[in-house]
Amino acid sequence: MTEHHSPDDKTLPLTEPLSGPPVSAHENTTEKHRLKFTYRLSRSFTMGRLWERFYGTRHKQLCVLFLLFVFLCGLGWWIHSALSNALKDIHAKQLQALLHADVLALQIWVDERKNNVAIWAEDETVQTSTDSLVRSVIYNGDAAASNLPLQSAWQELNDTLKKFVERHNGAGYTVSDRTGLILASSKLSNLGKRLSPKGVAHLAEVFTAGQPLIAGPDMPGTWLHGGAADTLQKPLIGFSHLINNHRGEPVAVLTMSYFGDATFTDILRISRMGDSGETYAFNASGLMLSESRFNDELRAIGLLENTAESRSMLTIQLRDPGGDLTKGYQPNTEAIQQPFTHLVATALASDLTASSQGILMEPYNDYRGVPVIGAWGWLPEYQWGIAIEVDAEEAFWPLNYLRTLFAILFLVLLIFVITTLKSSSTVVQLRKEVGKAKRVGQYTLKDKLGAGGMGDVYLAEHALLKRPTAVKMLRADTLNSSSIQRFEREVVLTSQLSHPNTIAIYDYGHTENGEFYYAMEYIDGITLDKLQQLEKTISPARCIFLLKQICGSLREAHDRGLIHRDLKPLNIMVCQRGGEFGVVKVLDFGLVKDTADRDAEQTSMAELSGTPLYMAPERILSPGKADGRVDIYALGIIAYKLLTGRNLFEPNEDEELFELIINGVVPRPSDHADNIPEAFDDLIYRCMQKKPEDRPVNIRTLIHELNKIECEDTWGNEQAAAWWEKFTNSQK
Numbered sequence: 001m002t003e004h005h006s007p008d009d010k011t012l013p014l015t016e017p018l019s020g021p022p023v024s025a026h027e028n029t030t031e032k033h034r035l036k037f038t039y040r041l042s043r044s045f046t047m048g049r050l051w052e053r054f055y056g057t058r059h060k061q062l063c064v065l066f067l068l069f070v071f072l073c074g075l076g077w078w079i080h081s082a083l084s085n086a087l088k089d090i091h092a093k094q095l096q097a098l099l100h101a102d103v104l105a106l107q108i109w110v111d112e113r114k115n116n117v118a119i120w121a122e123d124e125t126v127q128t129s130t131d132s133l134v135r136s137v138i139y140n141g142d143a144a145a146s147n148l149p150l151q152s153a154w155q156e157l158n159d160t161l162k163k164f165v166e167r168h169n170g171a172g173y174t175v176s177d178r179t180g181l182i183l184a185s186s187k188l189s190n191l192g193k194r195l196s197p198k199g200v201a202h203l204a205e206v207f208t209a210g211q212p213l214i215a216g217p218d219m220p221g222t223w224l225h226g227g228a229a230d231t232l233q234k235p236l237i238g239f240s241h242l243i244n245n246h247r248g249e250p251v252a253v254l255t256m257s258y259f260g261d262a263t264f265t266d267i268l269r270i271s272r273m274g275d276s277g278e279t280y281a282f283n284a285s286g287l288m289l290s291e292s293r294f295n296d297e298l299r300a301i302g303l304l305e306n307t308a309e310s311r312s313m314l315t316i317q318l319r320d321p322g323g324d325l326t327k328g329y330q331p332n333t334e335a336i337q338q339p340f341t342h343l344v345a346t347a348l349a350s351d352l353t354a355s356s357q358g359i360l361m362e363p364y365n366d367y368r369g370v371p372v373i374g375a376w377g378w379l380p381e382y383q384w385g386i387a388i389e390v391d392a393e394e395a396f397w398p399l400n401y402l403r404t405l406f407a408i409l410f411l412v413l414l415i416f417v418i419t420t421l422k423s424s425s426t427v428v429q430l431r432k433e434v435g436k437a438k439r440v441g442q443y444t445l446k447d448k449l450g451a452g453g454m455g456d457v458y459l460a461e462h463a464l465l466k467r468p469t470a471v472k473m474l475r476a477d478t479l480n481s482s483s484i485q486r487f488e489r490e491v492v493l494t495s496q497l498s499h500p501n502t503i504a505i506y507d508y509g510h511t512e513n514g515e516f517y518y519a520m521e522y523i524d525g526i527t528l529d530k531l532q533q534l535e536k537t538i539s540p541a542r543c544i545f546l547l548k549q550i551c552g553s554l555r556e557a558h559d560r561g562l563i564h565r566d567l568k569p570l571n572i573m574v575c576q577r578g579g580e581f582g583v584v585k586v587l588d589f590g591l592v593k594d595t596a597d598r599d600a601e602q603t604s605m606a607e608l609s610g611t612p613l614y615m616a617p618e619r620i621l622s623p624g625k626a627d628g629r630v631d632i633y634a635l636g637i638i639a640y641k642l643l644t645g646r647n648l649f650e651p652n653e654d655e656e657l658f659e660l661i662i663n664g665v666v667p668r669p670s671d672h673a674d675n676i677p678e679a680f681d682d683l684i685y686r687c688m689q690k691k692p693e694d695r696p697v698n699i700r701t702l703i704h705e706l707n708k709i710e711c712e713d714t715w716g717n718e719q720a721a722a723w724w725e726k727f728t729n730s731q732k
Contacts, residue, residue, distance in 0.1 A: 079402065098375070103377055117239040117256045130184075133183045137177065214237065215238035215255065220236055281386055287316070288367075443461065444460060444461050458471045470522045487518075501552050528572045529570045537642070537644060540675065581720035582720030
């Protein structure tokens, strides 16, 4: 008896099933017992003799040690380089994807506001009122400009554009003619004033382009003639569009302004890489155009004033201070004399009139002096750069573990060599212990049947009873408090079950060497997975015959508050017992959950363990809330495969499988197989439902419904005996 895989059986890491051939008298492996092989080897040579035979003198021994040291150094360098390159490839793809997502989100935000200003600029009232004000200023000069609020056209224009301010909290607007005269504004104090040369230049671009353009981000006041940046106000981003008169002639420009430190910054924070990741915008002057996520840190290290109102937007110059300011580094030069960060310098060195981007996987200092990796993209239409960065320490943290591992390996090698040169007495003692280990308690180990994540399974024989037994041993390389507790828990919980369709546990203990084991019933049969491979599909009557036995095992377990949680064809065997054929045995209660012990550490550790293909949706969404209906769901999937010869889902990757389990459409067995009774088809379909409440309420209900189903064919002990005889003959 053992556990095993088929190629499409993917199991989550905590409960990797044992792998090996199906257990039957005809399918046992011929591999000799590991302990017997070790024992014979230790009888022939001791490690000390091997050392002398192959290496000879101490001088040669030192040469060998040196060569081994060089080999480990080379191996370490190769693994380190391979892992580093793999991490770089992974992070480069992540950065590329995040950059694309941020640029796309920003483009959508910009396009939405461009469309918005276009709609308002093309409003008939806005066009008529603006044209009237422009003509009034042309004909009446400064007198009209100073009395704009007295004109009815101004009142109509202002009343219309106020609706924009009401719909967009905190936004503002400005209407300016060709000369830069402000004809209307959400800020009344700006009426009759003129734009600064920078603002007039922007107007000229809008008149020339004939399409919406972006201005900013900039501090309020910088666009007024004689005005100064108001650092106490929030930065603004303007979207400008031409206003035409009734003849289609451009007469003025409508600019709608939005706060740049809110939505603009939030868009850039939609996605970020890791815990230390940051996305920000910058301009051709190397000035940060969005708010940094590290404002508190920037105030602490002196890059920003230590006040709640200080902003990094339009304040921080993206320059490399030469060292990590967050760790106390003090630069020797003024900020203006420091070079741009490598990312900004690379972006600004590109063609700023064309779209471009780059990935920087070699660590460099960001504006805080923290080593980072990053990606950048340049948007020529807005003259903005987008940067995504993440701390190099976070990006390449696995390399630290690798370096530690090789340091430990060198230490172990040194201890090993010293111990070997000094004496071989330990090896002799080990030989004696290995010789004793051939026997485990009252059981003599024979052939190895299978191996898995926690232990190995051996065919064994009881010293007195001489009956074949399966012994599962917890491997030494998996020994820790957690694995021992899981091992003991599986034994204790499974030993409580006595149903004839449940694997029987005989004994439990540990060897003199501290290896834990338990002895269980040896099953001379085949798994449902092997049965399905042989038969492709089975009849409904035979399927019901098998399901009733599985349900019998689960009924006892559920009545005791135990949930299997890893039902699958590989954990269910069919055999013959005491003259009965087609007898089902339910195996591997390694993931069993005791619903009465909700604080059990081992239960919580295994909540997400199991085989994804047979895992109920609630185990993925709310692992701790799973009840006996997760076993009913798995039974439905097993029945579906036996009836149709198909897996319920055929994904390319695990991520796709989880999506299908949660949201995929569940087919009926009758969609892919014929002659299935309608009641049976409906029952299996209900067992596979996404919501637990849509499945049969418990195992007893499922058994009751199975007993009521009538099939055209029949299957019982007589048919099972005939099939078993045919199968046995085919294996000879």
